[in-house]
Amino acid sequence: MLPSAQIQQYGGKAAILNHIRDALPDMPIPRYVVKGAADSLGSVLADFNAMRKPVIVRSSSPHEYWGFEGIFDSVPYVQNEHGLSRAVKEVEESARGEKAKEYARQHGIELGDRMHVIIQEQSDSKYTGAMMRHPNNPDWIFISYFTVSRSSTLGLRDHSFAVYDERKHSVISPSLAMVESDISVDHSGFLAEQCKKIESVKGIADGHSLYIEFGFEPFGLYQARPFKKIQTAEFDVRGKIPRDCENCLFSELAFGITGPEGVVLPVLKSVGTQEAELLMKRLESIPGYFQGYSDEKLGRDLAGLAYLPMPKERKMGHLAEILRQHNLHADERIGGPYCFVTTSARKERYDVDLSVPGMKALTLSRVSHFLVHDLMRLFSKADVITTHVPLLEDNFFKSLRSIEDKVRIISNGKEAVVLPE
Numbered sequence: 001m002l003p004s005a006q007i008q009q010y011g012g013k014a015a016i017l018n019h020i021r022d023a024l025p026d027m028p029i030p031r032y033v034v035k036g037a038a039d040s041l042g043s044v045l046a047d048f049n050a051m052r053k054p055v056i057v058r059s060s061s062p063h064e065y066w067g068f069e070g071i072f073d074s075v076p077y078v079q080n081e082h083g084l085s086r087a088v089k090e091v092e093e094s095a096r097g098e099k100a101k102e103y104a105r106q107h108g109i110e111l112g113d114r115m116h117v118i119i120q121e122q123s124d125s126k127y128t129g130a131m132m133r134h135p136n137n138p139d140w141i142f143i144s145y146f147t148v149s150r151s152s153t154l155g156l157r158d159h160s161f162a163v164y165d166e167r168k169h170s171v172i173s174p175s176l177a178m179v180e181s182d183i184s185v186d187h188s189g190f191l192a193e194q195c196k197k198i199e200s201v202k203g204i205a206d207g208h209s210l211y212i213e214f215g216f217e218p219f220g221l222y223q224a225r226p227f228k229k230i231q232t233a234e235f236d237v238r239g240k241i242p243r244d245c246e247n248c249l250f251s252e253l254a255f256g257i258t259g260p261e262g263v264v265l266p267v268l269k270s271v272g273t274q275e276a277e278l279l280m281k282r283l284e285s286i287p288g289y290f291q292g293y294s295d296e297k298l299g300r301d302l303a304g305l306a307y308l309p310m311p312k313e314r315k316m317g318h319l320a321e322i323l324r325q326h327n328l329h330a331d332e333r334i335g336g337p338y339c340f341v342t343t344s345a346r347k348e349r350y351d352v353d354l355s356v357p358g359m360k361a362l363t364l365s366r367v368s369h370f371l372v373h374d375l376m377r378l379f380s381k382a383d384v385i386t387t388h389v390p391l392l393e394d395n396f397f398k399s400l401r402s403i404e405d406k407v408r409i410i411s412n413g414k415e416a417v418v419l420p421e
Helices: 004-010 012-023 041-050 081-094 098-106 150-154 185-199 273-281 283-289 293-307 312-334 373-381 395-399
Strands: 032-035 055-060 075-078 116-121 127-133 140-147 159-165 208-216 220-229 249-251 253-255 263-270 338-342 359-365 384-388 406-411 416-420
Touching: 004 012, 012 032, 012 055, 012 116, 012 220, 032 041, 041 081, 041 116, 055 081, 075 081, 081 116, 127 185, 140 185, 159 185, 185 208, 185 220, 220 373, 249 384, 263 312, 263 359, 273 283, 273 293, 273 312, 283 293, 283 395, 293 312, 312 338, 338 406, 359 373, 359 406, 384 406, 384 416, 395 416
Parallel strands: 263 338, 338 359, 359 384
Antiparallel strands: 032 116, 055 075, 055 116, 127 140, 127 208, 140 159, 208 220, 249 416, 253 384, 263 406, 406 416
């Protein structure tokens, strides 16, 4: 880890970016300047005026070295000094928002008000994306990017994805990657080489995989931060599945190592917004999905919402609150660590990670584009993660009850099984 003095002086993002820039002078990094928390806006105006426009204004809190992915605001397409002033204020104020306060509270962090700001030339790259080495299967590098446009800032993103096997110099087959890889071997190999170069820089978080955000065509590094410690295990997982187990899950993509006997945790069962919408359209099936006191209430709330005459946008807001309250209520009743089992946690209208403060394991439907801030916060929080075929129609998911049921998770970091206890 970099010296604390550097992190305090520049913030987590900027300290790492400075370190990589100094160690790899040929690494393409869009020009930037850091406005310190105590500095006036005037101290960076000369640098700003010399930059190619537009610029993007990003947070660089000292706490962003290890976490806070997507918690603070970024403001793109800043063209002039007036826009810069407003953007800096927005980023700084996001550190005082309820989302940041709750994240800090749940992680035992004294947030304070030291918010440094990165002012950086906005890349003209065709794509923007992220990549990360699998911490428990180090030959694999996950790569995802999407086309850059103003619509992408509104969530309209056309993602491409690949899993690159560095040892075989090839893209993993769709059955293993669990999604059709649509980034070429040449492009994946090039990006994997950039990942390797950045990882070669000592002192950031030696022995950890890095979550790297970048632009592509042309390549440019935006930021990097530690994800999880690299460690491997070789014990067999498939042999742990009982022959007569009908409601057992096997995962071809897992993160985190439990040991051969696994861990046993109570369950918090939930659904994603899209699946909840689907269930609301076929009300007669809801009782089959939600059993037990806590889950039955969720089913009744979904059924009740389905009958309410209101505009879709308003109804979706109510739906998000129902799911959030269900998670928080079950979390409180469990009162300790648990496995969060959900059909989806991406592109939700609420911060899923903040609704499951006691989560220690995560079981969810397959997600190809998980290299996004909301899911990375969940992945960072969980000690073990398992991904599966769509869960909504799976007997394992249907039979589970929040609070009352437990599961045993056995993971070697590459594959995993989830067994009902």
